[in-house]
Amino acid sequence: MRSHLAARAGGLLALGAASLVAQNNIPGNQPFPAHKIIANIYYVGADDITAYLITTRAGHIVINAGYAETVPIIDAGIRKLGFKPKDVKILLNGQAHYDHVAGMAALQTLTGGKVYSSERDAPVLESGGVKDPRWGKEQTYPPVKVDHILQDGEKINLGGVTLTTRLTPGHSLGCTTFTTTVMDHGKPLEVVFVGGTSINPGIRLFDKPTWPGIADDFQKGFDVLKGLKCDVFLGAHGNYYGMKEKYARLSGRVNPYIDPEGYKKFVQSSEAVFHAQLAKEMEPFRTPPTFPEGVKKQ
Numbered sequence: 001m002r003s004h005l006a007a008r009a010g011g012l013l014a015l016g017a018a019s020l021v022a023q024n025n026i027p028g029n030q031p032f033p034a035h036k037i038i039a040n041i042y043y044v045g046a047d048d049i050t051a052y053l054i055t056t057r058a059g060h061i062v063i064n065a066g067y068a069e070t071v072p073i074i075d076a077g078i079r080k081l082g083f084k085p086k087d088v089k090i091l092l093n094g095q096a097h098y099d100h101v102a103g104m105a106a107l108q109t110l111t112g113g114k115v116y117s118s119e120r121d122a123p124v125l126e127s128g129g130v131k132d133p134r135w136g137k138e139q140t141y142p143p144v145k146v147d148h149i150l151q152d153g154e155k156i157n158l159g160g161v162t163l164t165t166r167l168t169p170g171h172s173l174g175c176t177t178f179t180t181t182v183m184d185h186g187k188p189l190e191v192v193f194v195g196g197t198s199i200n201p202g203i204r205l206f207d208k209p210t211w212p213g214i215a216d217d218f219q220k221g222f223d224v225l226k227g228l229k230c231d232v233f234l235g236a237h238g239n240y241y242g243m244k245e246k247y248a249r250l251s252g253r254v255n256p257y258i259d260p261e262g263y264k265k266f267v268q269s270s271e272a273v274f275h276a277q278l279a280k281e282m283e284p285f286r287t288p289p290t291f292p293e294g295v296k297k298q
């Protein structure tokens with residue numbers, strides 16, 4: 001009897017684990033330990049799809065929602081760190097792409113926080129992705145009501161913590177980077193949450209551009225990112241800044257998330273990829289050099 005019950009319990013456990021895995025087999029969206037990054041900034045995202053908790057004495061801020069399937073990971077992470085999801089007052093996102101905002105409606109329900117968005121990403125969020133110039137056409141996630149539109153340079157103040165909004169368009173129409181200053185061992189450090197810099201498959205920069213002015217948008221975004229001082233480098237995907245590898249080094253003497261050089265290299269190499277793709281797209285449209293009558297081509 002005992003062994004029968006034990007076997008049944010084991011079977012049920014195995015079934016439970018299997019169904020959990022089946023619910024979330026999305027690459028980059030596997031559970032990852034929630035942890036303190038630095039000062040009042042915590043990691044509550046998945047193994048690549050990021051979400052950050054910024055705590056204040058008047059409630060908290062979460063940056064990025066991930067997929068709908070990321071929200072249980074965020075929920076568990078906030079609780080594991082000893083905070084309450086219902087204390088989250090403001091929900092931000094770096095880019096209105098499916099993998100970062102499909103869970104925003106669920107995160108809004110879970111926390112009761114207000115959703116802030118840049119002006120150009122707001123219609124995408126509110127349409128559940130229909131208004132996305134690249135991925136749109138049909139609704140791919142639950143529409144999100146945007147409570148507040150963020151302007152470039154706008155300061156978000158909560159409980160003595162200030163985040164600055166910087167529009168870094170290109171990766172998405174209204175791609176947004178947030179910055180804040182934390183004190184670490186008595187020293188101020190600049191934290192940058194990069195919204196996104198890559199050029200997704202199918203995006204066109206020059207001929208039949210995905211949206212008018214997309215190349216100028218990308219360049220503006222890179223100019224802003226190049227102008228930021230960054231000590232602590234974070235972003236929409238863990239792979240932007242080597243999150244897993246840095247997490248593994250967290251117990252060392254130096255906080256691995258302090259990485260100004262990594263930030264510079266990331267921005268530089270992302271901009272180089274952008275310039276290379278733009279040059280490639282422009283190549284067929286270049287007029288070949290012409291030579292005056294009678295002059296022989298050397």
Ligand SMILES: [Zn+2]
Nearest residue numbers: 095097171196
């Ligand atoms: Zn994206």
